[in-house]
Structure formats: structure tokens, C-alpha cells
Amino acid sequence: MSRPIPLHEIGEKEYIDPANQACQGCGGAIVSRLVSKALGDCFVRAEVACCGPAFMNIRAPSIYVEVFEGAGALMTGISRGLKRIGREDVVVLGIIGDGGTVDIGYQGLSAAAERNENILWVCYDNEAYMNTGGQKSGATTPYAATTTTPIGEYSRGKLERRKNVPLLMAMQGAPYVATASVAYPEDLLGKLVHAKGIKGFRYIHVSSPCPTGWGYDPKDTIKVARGMVQSGLWPLYEVSNGILKLNYKPKELKPVREVLKMQGRFRHLTDEEVDRIQGEVDAFWSRLVEKDGGNIF
Ligand SMILES: Cc1ncc(C[n+]2csc(CCOP(=O)(O)OP(=O)(O)O)c2C)c(N)n1
Numbered sequence: 001m002s003r004p005i006p007l008h009e010i011g012e013k014e015y016i017d018p019a020n021q022a023c024q025g026c027g028g029a030i031v032s033r034l035v036s037k038a039l040g041d042c043f044v045r046a047e048v049a050c051c052g053p054a055f056m057n058i059r060a061p062s063i064y065v066e067v068f069e070g071a072g073a074l075m076t077g078i079s080r081g082l083k084r085i086g087r088e089d090v091v092v093l094g095i096i097g098d099g100g101t102v103d104i105g106y107q108g109l110s111a112a113a114e115r116n117e118n119i120l121w122v123c124y125d126n127e128a129y130m131n132t133g134g135q136k137s138g139a140t141t142p143y144a145a146t147t148t149t150p151i152g153e154y155s156r157g158k159l160e161r162r163k164n165v166p167l168l169m170a171m172q173g174a175p176y177v178a179t180a181s182v183a184y185p186e187d188l189l190g191k192l193v194h195a196k197g198i199k200g201f202r203y204i205h206v207s208s209p210c211p212t213g214w215g216y217d218p219k220d221t222i223k224v225a226r227g228m229v230q231s232g233l234w235p236l237y238e239v240s241n242g243i244l245k246l247n248y249k250p251k252e253l254k255p256v257r258e259v260l261k262m263q264g265r266f267r268h269l270t271d272e273e274v275d276r277i278q279g280e281v282d283a284f285w286s287r288l289v290e291k292d293g294g295n296i297f
């Protein structure tokens, strides 16, 4: 399992250029910075269409494709090419949006996990297709207003449950799977460094709030991200060869209401709808606590 790495231990060297085109307060930009610092000098990066070109100004060799369903195939090709020339020491990294991971990229992701490709897939999850205007994805929290699930007489926002891709990857037998959050950088760095040392398919899914799509003040990104973890809306855990470990386990979770009310996308919620979300969060949390330290299947 991983161990949290304090920020001062990771070193001062930066791997991204000082300015980028992301919106102020973009969680994805924080992911990009921390991932590159954790991996250091020896990685290549696959990039597919997403908000990434606005903030992945990482100083590392990278290959970009416009088709955002293609990350699994692209990373597989790079990894196998490197193996062919005897460079398996190079980490093959993808920092991929939730649309490109849980929806349109899922087939390639699942196939790469099945083949146990030697790649590190980091999903930055802003819970929608933000680059094209904020359409809902399979990662969007229920009842959120998005541009394809607007609020009106006949619509209460997104109705489906979230697709839990970290657990799906773990059930496929991936050697290492973790969730993380931009509000817990020590935890994220620890998981990245741990993943770097493992061969085979590794998957880290990072909650990366988006002020533009979620409707909050850009200065509050970390506050919102922290609230998601503290309320159980985004639990932090890792699964190493099938064994689950909860990385953040407070005595009591914060009520989800406090976190939801900070975000414009949930402004329309009724008390009953908040209760439904709270019920689902509580049920999932109890199952995680039950499985903590044991095998997930
Ligand atoms: C096959 C295909 N369909 C649609 C598009 C247009 N497109 C580009 S980026 C994008 C959204 C990507 O969403 P996500 O992966 O969640 O990343 P984010 O934009 O949130 O960073 C879409 C629909 C495309 N490039 N390729």
C-alpha cells in the first residue's frame, strides 16, 4: 500500500510551465502539476481531446490524439513500443478526463486492464464533459444540473447513479487502483509514487473540481474537494492486489448537504433529493468500512 508523501519531500523541481490557459481554480491543473512532480524525469504522456491541452503544459514527451475514446489504445501502443526498444523503465502515463475514461474511453480502458498493460492511467474527474460545455458523464453525481440534464418542469438533473470505475478496475484484477483528491496532495503523491514502482496496469481516479462547471467561486476549489472527501461523497481508498484500504476514515462523516450547497449545480435540490444522496453515500461508506483491510471479492 502507499504512504502519504509530505510536499517538502517531493522536491522543488517543477515539470510544468508557469502559465496555462485553464480557468482559474481548475482542479485538473493541480492534478497535472502533482502527477508530473511525483513521476519526475522519466515518463511519456498520452493525451486525448479534453480540457487537458489548457493545463497539461507538462515538460515531458507527449503524444496527442483528437479521438478522446482512444487513450487505452494509444497508451498500449506507446508502452509496447518502449518495451520493444528495452525502455520499460519509462512510465507510460495518461491524464484522462472522466468522459474519456468512464464513458467513451471505457472499452479501451477495460481492455487495457484485462491485458494488464504496463501503463498508469490517471483520471481527473470533473464529473462532466467540460471541454465541450459541461454535458453529463457516467461520473456525474446524481441530481447535478449539467447542460444535458438541465433543471426544468420535467427534469431534476442527472438521475443515474455514478459508475464506480475504480472498483470496476479492481474487480478486473488490476494490480493497483486508488482514488484520490486534489485536496489531499500528500495522499495523491504517495499513491503516484507507489504506482510508479509497480509493473502492469495501474489506475488512479482523482476528484478534480471544476469551478466553471460546478458553479462555485474559483478560490474554493480545495474547500469543495475537501468537503467531498469529508462527507463521503468521494472516499479515499486504494486496492492493492484485491485488498482494500480506506485512507481517510473520520469518526463521523460531514453531512453531504454542507458540500452540495456550496455548488451551483445542486442549488435546485429539495430536502428529499439531498436525503436520497445522503442515503446512497451512507450505504456505500458502510460497505467500504466493512471491507477495509480485507479482500474486495
Ligand atoms: C470521438 C469524439 N467525440 C467527440 C469529441 C469532441 N470532444 C472533445 S473533448 C470532449 C469532452 C471530453 O470530456 P472529458 O473526457 O470528461 O474531459 P474534460 O473536457 O472534462 O476535461 C468532446 C466531447 C471528440 N474529440 N472525439
Ligand code: SF4
Binding pocket: 021, 022, 023, 024, 025, 026, 027, 028, 029, 051, 054, 126, 130, 131, 209, 210, 211, 212, 213
Ligand atoms: S472547464 Fe473546468 S476542467 Fe476545464 S479548464 Fe475550466 S475549470 Fe478546468
